[in-house]
Structure formats: C-alpha cells, structure tokens
Amino acid sequence: MSKFSKYKRISIPVIIFLVLAVLTAGALASPPDWVPGPPPWVPGPPPWVDPEEPPEEPPEEEEPHYDTVTCLTPEKAAQLSSDEWIAQQEAAETAILADFEAGNYTLENPLVVVNPYGNAPLSALVLFETEEEVSVEIVVKGKAASEDIKHSFREVATEHIIPVYGLYGGANTVVISTSAGDSNEIAINTGTLPQAVRTLTPTITVEGDERMYPGITLCDVNNWTTSGVVVGFDAKGDVRCVLQNCARWCMVPVANGKILAASPKFERSTYFFAGIVEVDLMGKIHTEVLRNGVHHGYRKLLNGNWIVVSDMVGRDTVEDHIVELDGKTGEVVRSWDMRELWDMHDYVGSPGHNFNRQDWLHINSIWLCPGEDAILVSGRHQDSFFKVDLGKSEIVWVMTEDYEQYTDAFKEKLLTPIGDEFEYVWGQHNISMMADGRILVFDNGNNRSKDPDKMVPANRNYSRVVIYEVDEVNMTVEQIWQYGKERGTELFSNFISGMDAFGTNHILMNFGGKTPATVVEWRDGEVIWEMKLNRNIFQTERVDLYDFNEKYYALGVNPGKQLGTLFTWKEGRTD
Structure with missing residues (x-):
C-alpha cells in the first residue's frame, strides 16, 4: 500500500500529469508557478448596479426591489456562490503530494513549497521523510535573535509536512532539527511582497522589551480599494505574515487554530460581504458560509455554530439583524431583529x-x-x-x-x-x-x-x-x-479601531481610524511598545503563530467546504 494511503487516492494518469507540470515549473523554493493568482471568484468592490446607469426598463415583476438593501440578482447570487476555490485548493494539494511521492526528499534535501494556496506569501511547507520515527523542532531565524520564531512539534513520525510561518519577504533561513540529533539549515526565498504590503512603512516609536506579550501583531490593514490585507508585524516592525484574497475585516482567532473573518466576496460596496470564512495562516480557506450582507460582527459558539451580524433579506435597513448559523449546514437556526428588541x-x-x-x-x-x-x-x-x-x-x-x-x-x-x-x-x-x-x-x-x-x-x-x-x-x-x-x-x-486584552493590566490598543494609525501596548500603567503605520488599521490581534497552529500540516484530507445560501431580491421580498 502507498505511504499516502491515508490521503485521498490519486489516479496514476493524474499523478503523471501533475508531476510533469510541477517539474517543468521549476524549483518550489520560490512561489510555484502552478499556484493561481488572485482567485477569479473574488469579485471587485463595485456594486452590481451602477446608480447612474439604471437597467433598461425590464418588466415590473422582474425589476429588483430597490427599496430593499439586499437586491442580488440570480446571476450575481450565482457568481458569489461559486465554490471554484475548493477545486483550486484540492488541485494545489494534489500536486504537492504527487511531487512528494515521486521524489526522494530527506531532511538534507527537502521539498519546499512557498505560498501553496496563493494567499499567504510569507508561509511555506517543508516536506521530507526520515528512516526512523522522530519529532521535529523548527527555528525561523529573525533579523535579530529576539525575533526568532521557534516551535517543537508533538508528532513522532517518518513523514513530515512542516508548516513554516513567520518568514520575511525575500531571503530566509530556517533550521529544522530532529529528536535523533540531525539538523539542516534551509534557505527559503519568498520573493517580492504584494504591492499593498510593500508600500507600508511601520515606525516603532517605543521600543519593546521582555514585558511585551509574545507573538506577532496581526493588523487588518485597510486601503479602501481592496478592503484590506492582513499583515503581521514583529516587535521590530518587520512584516512576518500576510493573508490576502482570503480574509477581510474583523479577525477572530478561534480554538481550532484558524481565523474567522469576512468572506473575500463583496456583495456590495464598501463593506458588505457575502458570508464568513474560516482560514488558516497558510492561506487555506477551510469553510465558507454564505450569508447576505455580512458586516464585521461574528463569533463561533462552542457547539460549532456561528453568530453573525447580517442584513435581514428583503428589508431596507442594514446591520440590525443577528443570526445563528448551523455549523454543519450554514442555515439559520435562530435570529434576532433589533427593530423588535x-x-x-x-x-x-x-x-x-x-x-x-x-x-x-x-x-x-x-x-x-x-x-x-x-x-x-x-x-x-x-x-x-x-x-x-x-x-x-x-x-x-x-x-x-x-x-x-x-x-x-x-x-x-x-x-x-x-x-x-x-x-x-x-x-x-x-x-x-x-x-x-x-x-x-x-x-x-x-x-x-x-x-x-x-x-x-x-x-x-x-x-x-x-x-x-x-x-x-x-x-x-x-x-x-x-x-x-x-x-x-x-x-x-x-x-474603526479596537483593542486586545492580555490581562487586567495588559492591553494592546489600536487607534486605527486616522493616518498614521497608532498601535499601543500598555502594561501596568506604562506604554511598553508603540508602532505607527501609514494606513488605517481596522483591528489588531497578537498571536503566537505556532501555538495558534501547533501541529503538522494536513494535505489531501479536506479541500474545503461551502455552506449556507445567498438569497436574491425576489426570494427576500417582504412587501
């Protein structure tokens, strides 16, 4: 039986095709050519109706209900409901696993895949095999020793799919050691960062020390044309994490090691989205839940359901309706209309x-x-x-x-x-x-x-x-x-703006509604770290990248799933 029997089985023709495609694409230590650019299923910010150019007088019964806010046509609802991203993620994982099985990758000569899903340019996978079952420790070297990112994995195995978080733009050094005493220093080049990130100019105005809460400061950076990108800064102000095309606005770390965020799909401008997503720091979307008019309020319950602020379909008001969505189907379980309360x-x-x-x-x-x-x-x-x-x-x-x-x-x-x-x-x-x-x-x-x-x-x-x-x-x-x-x-x-409390007397604050935005870490009556950024910041979160995602990365197990439903204007009419 194949050593990948625990993964989804792949037909021989598919393996041959994908292996040839990967080999001709060149070394995977740089962003792989088979990773697509910005997903085609992400629509741009303009709303579907241009108010200056109304549609040519269709029959009255076919005209969208303009007195309501949610006025999706069936065509627009179908576009936003596309699940093409699932096939894209599955193809990326299949290609990686095919390359891994076809090669002879060891700790001394591992397979390195940068940005496997095209959404996280400062994350990577390192894959290799060992003759004996061993555990692994990783060190992502920082520009200063204080900025090293370290993690010891609990797994003991012969097949190792190691997630690498906290890389810099450009050249990096990553040290991987095993419990058998073996070690290798791996060079990883992430290439050029996206334009939206290259134009950021963080300035540290109060240098931090050992009193800082550990981790990377994730900032939901707004530029109002793409509705933002999630960027993680270390204590020196260097960029160590980027999420693009897959998550927007409010970030909510959840217990399963993922981030709950607004979908990248615009329902209409400027910040009404077609649902929520659970995404990881590798840039993989694990779950998309479709829902009309999601703004920036959502949480995950202990039973797996979501509480979400959204529009009441068919009504002419916004951001006054809260729903509980089933964690298995995405359908509404309970709802609360604030106009009634x-x-x-x-x-x-x-x-x-x-x-x-x-x-x-x-x-x-x-x-x-x-x-x-x-x-x-x-x-x-x-x-x-x-x-x-x-x-x-x-x-x-x-x-x-x-x-x-x-x-x-x-x-x-x-x-x-x-x-x-x-x-x-x-x-x-x-x-x-x-x-x-x-x-x-x-x-x-x-x-x-x-x-x-x-x-x-x-x-x-x-x-x-x-x-x-x-x-x-x-x-x-x-x-x-x-x-x-x-x-x-x-x-x-x-x-915008917000804060993240680490304790009663230890708070990270984001004064993000002006430019430059100011992020302040306060502890026991004193500002112990401060950063200014030449953009608005909607929200900040301090996360330890590896405590947040502490296990080996799983490939070929779950390509992602889409739940829920988008309603069109006619389905939601209340008149």
Missing part, C-alpha cells in the same frame, strides 16, 4: 451620525458572554453597547445616553452611571468582556453628545479604550479605567 418612537440614528434610518443601529461587533446564552453588542449609530439574552430574545440592559426617540419602556433598560470619572461611549467599536467580567470597548468619541449644541469638533476631540463595570442587579455602570484621553487629538480615531 429596541423600542423607539422612530428608528433613526443618534444626531451625530448621518446614516439615519437605513443604518439606524450599525452593529459593528459582538461578544459571547461566558456561561450564558447571551451576547454583548456594539451599536455605533446609537452610541451604545447592550446585552441581549438570546434565549428570551430580549435586551437585558443598554449603556448609552438618553435620547428623545427612546420610549419610556425602553428607558427602563438604560444603565445609570455612577462614579466621578464617568463618560459615555460615542461611535464605539470592538466590544469585549475581560476575564474578570468587566467590559472593554473602544470609544471612538464621535461628537461626544447627542445634543447638537454640545457636540465636540474633531480638532478638540479624543478617542479612548475604556473598561466599565456593569451591575445588572442595580442597573448601574461605572467607568474603571481609560487610556487615550490624555493624548488628545494625536490618537483621535473617529472610525
């Missing part, structure tokens, strides 16, 4: 936001409450965050300043501020809960009032990261800590 005289945004009725709430982040069937929700255009009991489909409490559009019954849900240092949040992002139960949120600071006469202009404003403590019994809220106000307009970021 919020009790308002008129569903309009706060006076400081110009989107008014269509985007009256603008949910931009959610957080799972541990041990409860409940979530925290950030509603930017109501300058609020609030808690929703999912089982009861009701709001528990709301943290926001009073507003004339709230009914008397709804006002009973508003928390009462206590303490001398209290300030509300304004246009906030990135709601989360710390290990001690306190709430951490990025207060963008937009206008800082619902009263037009008291609004604060941008040239006198500030943004903050804030910790609040909520007492649900007494319905009170107290401000415990903040950072950012003391730096004034320097860090004022009127959109």
